[in-house]
Amino acid sequence: MPITVFSQILQQADSLEDRYLKGDFPEEERIALLRELAYAGDVDKMLKYSNELIETAERLDSLDGLGDGYIYKGHALRLKSDLPEALKNYFEATRIGRQLNKVKRIARSEISIADVYSMMGNHQNAVRYYQSAIGLLRDIQDSIGFSSALENLGDEYLTVDMPDSALMFFDESGRVFRAMNYTEGLAYNLGNRGIAYAQLGRDQMAKDTINRAVTMMEIMQNYYPISVYLTYMSDIYLNQGNWTVAMNYAQRSLEIAQKHGLKDQLSGATLKISELYEQKGEYSKSLDFYKQHIAYRDSVNNIASVQEMANIRANFEIAQNKEMAEIRANFEIAQKQVEVDLLNQKRRVQQIIVIAVASALFLISLLALGLFRRNKFIQRTKRLIEKEKDRSDNLLLNILPEETAQELKESGRVKAKRFESVTVLFTDFKGFTYYSEDLTPEQLVKSVDFYFSKFDEIIEKYGLEKIKTIGDAYMCAGGLPFPSEDHALKVTQAAFEIAEFMEEMKQTKEEEIAHFEVRIGINTGPVVAGVVGTKKFAYDIWGDTVNIASRMESNSLPGHINISENTHQLVKDHFDCIFRGEIHVKNKGMMKMYFVNRKHNSNGKSNTEHIDEPSSVQNQG
Incomplete structure (x- = not known):
């Protein structure tokens, strides 16, 4: 279990945030206060304030504050399981550390880089960066950082089943922890x-x-390692044949992970319970927990797709395991039968040749029957694999455009393409974070899945391309992967249907579905589109057009459709538009914006009007 050098400190986080939001501090303390806020609190707040720290440090030309901002942002992204982006921020922090010639900053950034590589399963890079950090920290005599790096390096060797090598590093780190009386380090050392x-x-x-480590962690209220160590206790008792005690430890691990929202360990605990039920032969319960494991493990960016992929993968793996077990059992039976018959044949050969020949023919028939049955099993397995392959292909078409999916299957990669005119739409639920705190995880998932499924139906109706969902934000585009001339009109029409659907839902009384208000923003311009990554492929678009569309949404109002000047030029002859004036947009300056109305004038021309926006809206960005 690796020690995180920059661990979260939750105490006083609320009071620090209240002070920051009230502005009750001198300006010269802004960076220091943002450091504290980015260093403590929940993950979303860590990400929010680390971004503000980066922006403030750039504005005030504080290279030291900028380095802290990048490393704290890396921690937040790592906790959100966005490992590639976390790695980018850690490398940027390392670069700034070298620019400032701060060895301690370089070393601790390298420990964080090694931690990410370890989580990604890249053992070689993880070891390389841990060793580099250990060398730097040994020279500057940073005892806590040095011993923590040793502990994490030892933990990395545990991940590749090299416990003897791991114990050598635990011995050295444990001596340092004891000399410093560093309780948290000693607890991790015992658990590892x-x-x-x-x-x-x-x-x-x-x-x-492990029991001693768990006791120490409980005193410190450090629940994540407790949950991890309990799964190892479950393994130990399972190896000893004590299934009941093993299940008790696994369930206790799951309860702690659920109570404290430990997403990574929810995956580990449900997998362990699934394995225990499989050992017991209770395949139905094993399958249920295995599906939960896959759902927790995979990204929740697209809830519907993740659930479908989890069910497909779980059903296929369980079915495949049962099929192979049946094949092995039948083969063993046939093999034993052949051995018995051969023994009887030898005895009968000594008595009479005719009987021996008859016995041989009988055995050949049995063998042929066994081979025939085995071949039938193989054919059934092949058909199952082909069926799952077809389902995987269909699932790929749900994730990527058909042209892009075909190119990916044929060449293993997709070339980026530039589109000169594309209309991009963003939606976002007002107050989503606030309302979601009062919802159970099941209600939250069910509500977001309900709304986004309806959004999918609407954009499919207008021939648009869904790009992705990010939390409660939904993004789609018109004019790609096949260029068209009316993409701005279709996107605007789809936006109206989304807004009308959200308004209708406010009138319903269904208790299981949360009610939200939606903001919608649209912009038109050139983009670059392509597929990112080598695993869990995602079709995405980039460019200033996308950024401005996002700003249109953030500067919109609930129930309204806010469009840019570029989009207005394409739809003004078809929809009434209300000119909002020029509104300041972060990183873009002043930009013209319009609200779009459904109705036309009798002459078919738009009635572009100007309205005065509240000052709070005009200053958004």
Whole structure:
């Protein structure tokens, strides 16, 4: 279990935020206050205030504050499981550390880089960066950083089943922790030692050591490692044949993960429970928990697709395991039968040749029948695999445009393409974070899935391309992957249907569905489109057009459709538009914006009007 050098400190986070929001501080303390806010609190607040710290440090030309901003943003992104973006920010923090010639900053950034590589399964890079950080920290005599890097390097060797190597590093880090009386480090050291002993088969030592670590972690209220260590205790008892105690530890791990919102360990605990039920032969319960494991493990950016992929993958893997087990069982039976018959044949050969020949023919028939049955099983397995392949292809078409999916299957990659005129739409639910705090996870998932599924139907109706969802934000575009001339009109029409649907839902009384108000923003211009990544492919678009569309949404009002000047030029002859004036947009300056109305004038021309916006709207950005 790796130690995070920059651990979250939750105490006083609320009072710090109140002070910052009230502005009750001198301007020269702004960077220091943002450091504290980006260093503490929940993940979303860490990300929010680290971004503000980066912007403020750039404005005030504070290179030191900028480096802190990047490393805290990396921590927030890592906790949100956005590992590629976390890595980018850690590398930027390292670059600034070298520019400032701050060895301690460089070393701790390298520890964070190594932690990310470890989470990505890149053992070689993780070891390389841990060793580099250890060398730097040893020279400057940073005891906590040095011992933490040693502990994390030892933990990395546990991930590749090298417990003897891991224990060498735990020995050295443990001596430093004891000399400093560093309680948190000692707790992690004990837990990691317990895992190493478990891998070496020293079960009693493992149980004693892990129990001591759990006791210390409970005093410190550090629940994530407790949940991890409990799953290892479950493994130990399972290896000893004590299924009941193993299940108790796994369920306790799951309860802690659920209570404290530990997303990573929810995945680990549900997987362990699934394995335990499989050992017991209770395949239905095993399948249920395995589906939960996959749902927690995968990204929740697109809830409907994730659930479908989890069900497909779980059903296929369980079915495949049962099919192979059936094949193995039948083969073993046939093999034993052949051995018995051969023995009887040898005895009969000594008595009479005719009987021996008859027995041989009988055995050949049995063997042919066994091969025939085995071949039938293989054919059934192949058909199952082909069926799942077809379902995977269909799922790929749900994620990528057909032309892009075909190019990806044929060449293994997709070339980026530039489109000169595309209309981009963003939606966002007003007050989503506030309302979601009062909802159960099940209600939240069901509500977002309900609304986004309806949005999918609407954009499919108008031949638009869904790009992605980010939390409660929904993004789509018209004019790609096949260029068209009326994409701005179709996107605007789709926006009206979305707004009308959200308004209708406010009148319903369905208790399981939360009610939100939606803001909509649209912009038109050139974009570059392509597929990013080598796993979990995502079709995405980039360019200033996308950024401005996002600003149109953030500067909109609930229930309104806010469009840019570019889009207005394309739809003004078809819709009434209300000119909002020039509104300041962050990083863009003053930009013209319009609200779009449904109705036309009798002459078919738009009635472009100007309205005075409230000052709070004009200054958004």
